[in-house]
Amino acid sequence: MGRDKLALEVGGETLIQHVANALSRRCDEVILAGRVNEVLRNVRGVEDARPGEGPLAGLEAGLREARFPLVFAAAGDLPFLSPELISYLLDELVGRGVQAVVPRRGGRLHPLCAAYQRSILPHVVSALDEGVRSVGEFVGRLGRVAYVEEAEILPFGDPDMLLMNVNTPGDLRRARELAGG
Numbered sequence: 001m002g003r004d005k006l007a008l009e010v011g012g013e014t015l016i017q018h019v020a021n022a023l024s025r026r027c028d029e030v031i032l033a034g035r036v037n038e039v040l041r042n043v044r045g046v047e048d049a050r051p052g053e054g055p056l057a058g059l060e061a062g063l064r065e066a067r068f069p070l071v072f073a074a075a076g077d078l079p080f081l082s083p084e085l086i087s088y089l090l091d092e093l094v095g096r097g098v099q100a101v102v103p104r105r106g107g108r109l110h111p112l113c114a115a116y117q118r119s120i121l122p123h124v125v126s127a128l129d130e131g132v133r134s135v136g137e138f139v140g141r142l143g144r145v146a147y148v149e150e151a152e153i154l155p156f157g158d159p160d161m162l163l164m165n166v167n168t169p170g171d172l173r174r175a176r177e178l179a180g181g
Contacts, residue, residue: 005166010079011179015166018081019074025083026090027072031065033058054133055112056124063121070094073135075112079175080161088156089115089148098144099123103163105150110163111135 006016013021016032020043023030030043046065050057059073070093072086092101093115102114112135120142127138139145153159166172 005172006076008166008172010166010172010175015079016076019076019078022078022081022083022086023072023074026086029067031062032076033061033065050128053128055135056128056133056138059116059135059138060121060124060128063116063118063124066118069118071116071118073112073114073116075165077166078113078162078164079166079179080157080164081113082156082162085113085153085156085162086115088152089113092146092148093117096146098146099142100139100145102139102145102147103153103159104147105153105159105163109136109139109147111139112165113163114139 007014009015010018020030020032024042032043032045034048044065046061048057048061049064050060055075062073063071070090072090074081074086089101089103098117099120100111100114100116103110123142124138127141132138132141150159153162156162161178164171164175166175
């Protein structure tokens with residue numbers, strides 16, 4: 001994108017504001033891992049212990065700082081993340097007795113819109129120490145993962161919107177169109 005995409009606006013608020021607002025409606029604690037450029041109400045910023053090592057390092061930083069046993073990890077560029085989907089995935093984490101609950105749409109995992117047990121932290125550290133940087137690759141190494149398919153997501157809205165990331169100018173245009181401006 002050539003600039004800090006989390007500060008881009010969709011539907012009248014920045015991408016990171018939307019994610020923080022959705023999380024704060026369902027989570028008692030919201031932690032923003034990585035470069036903290038924006039002050040957000042009810043959000044605690046933490047620096048990555050491994051700057052530049054990718055999203056798995058951000059997950060590590062968030063898990064280290066989390067005070068609760070259940071954690072929802074969300075990328076900061078999900079313009080349509082819904083509090084209802086967050087609640088559902090966290091409830092499934094407990095109900096299914098697994099280490100992670102990860103949405104899967106069209107064969108593609110969405111591990112940065114997923115629920116995790118905080119107890120996976122040693123596994124994250126170990127994976128990072130072994131050179132793993134992809135959260136998707138890490139999830140594939142976990143022993144107990146539940147995958148939530150499209151049919152389970154549909155009650156909360158259009159899975160394409162709920163799981164949409166803004167990675168390109170085209171994604172940003174589409175998100176703005178879907179948000180109505």
